[in-house]
Amino acid sequence: MEQFLAFPIEQIPFVVISLLIAFTVHEFAHAYVAYKFGDPTAKNQGRLTLSPLAHLDPLGTLFLIIGGFGWARPVPVNRFYFKRPRLAGVLVSIAGPISNFILAFIGVAVWYICLRLGVDSVSHEFVFRFFNMFMTINLLLFLFNLLPFPPLDGYRVIEDLVPNPVRARMTQYEPWGIFLFLVIVITPLDQFVISPIYNVGIPFLANLIDMILRPIIGF
Template sequence: MDFLNNILRFPLEELPFVLIVLVIAFTVHEFSHAYFAYKFGDPTAKLLGRVTLNPAVHFDFLGVLLLVIAGFGWARPVPVNRDNFKNPRLMGVVVSAAGPLSNFVLGIIGAFIYALLIATGVLDGITNERLLFAITTFLRYFCFMNFFLFLFNLIPLPPLDGYRIVEDIVPPRVRMKLQQFEQWSIFIFLLILFIPVLQMYTISPLYMWANSINYQFVFSFLKLFGVSI
């Protein structure tokens, strides 16, 4: 048990809630990519059965395992053929941004529900400690992980969405130069994974920012509901 606690990024007793949240967050994220790509004229994801909210279709075991252990990971990427878009660069940006933005929206929804339960006194009325722990832990991770995935996926490194957005914004000659370095992206991730000092300046700040965004939304909703802080 101590061994698991030492290698996991999250407390063992909270791990089930983390996994449930990741399933929801990753599924909605990848579905959003697939949905907008299909709506913009690219049938690639649709033909592969990716325009769905079925978690099994989007699940990537290694990506989830790394997130649980190292603090960052991924779902199964949605294939997109930008040549099928009428405006490849503009629609490419929208499709790439759809995933992170879906996580941002989920985080806001979670913060709203959390604040609503506090404001209405529902949480105070729960006497079962296990139930209270389950609800608060799930909502805490639901908000935090979705805000974290929003920030993480905007990092401009391949194969993250932030890189694809930059790739579609910059001029073609710059894009060609960027593509020359894509093969090195996996090595950058491995360095971040195994070198703690790099995590300190990459993943750790994202966790702090995600927490800060979460608190800001929860406090804002509480004020909206007339709850003094």
């Protein structure tokens, strides 16, 4: 069975807990920023909450565990409430990925604090494995959601940055973009998209966080 999973089977509990937190905070961040810019849509639908039940998509969660990529339930956003739709749209879109980067940063910081406090040898490996997975999941979601494919956040950012005529054309072809995205991630083409995230992007960001935190915490 393990060969069908993106993560070792003994790490699945850490994956599930990390996903519950990562997906929930990601979608809450979208809802919160949209609400602050005047859009009550997500709040009215019960999405302005940190309850995982309001945000998790069972199929998207399963896909991440099995295939290494997945999704939560998208937060509804109504741009007509925004006084400055382009600025608000960009900030709402990037709020989710940024929240995942912040979570990864916090996870590493907590792990280093545990080391400074002298985590005992019995719990050392357990705590390390959890925070390592927590960091990996959140950095994965940070980078993954910045990809310029619909319906990911990176695509939404591009939509708000391009001129209106280009945006209209993008909207027309958006349904086909989803199929293109799926082809890329479930075929050998993923070596040019998903593999670089795992092999280059996540290690680079992990090292960056390490470089920032070590002097602060005193390692």
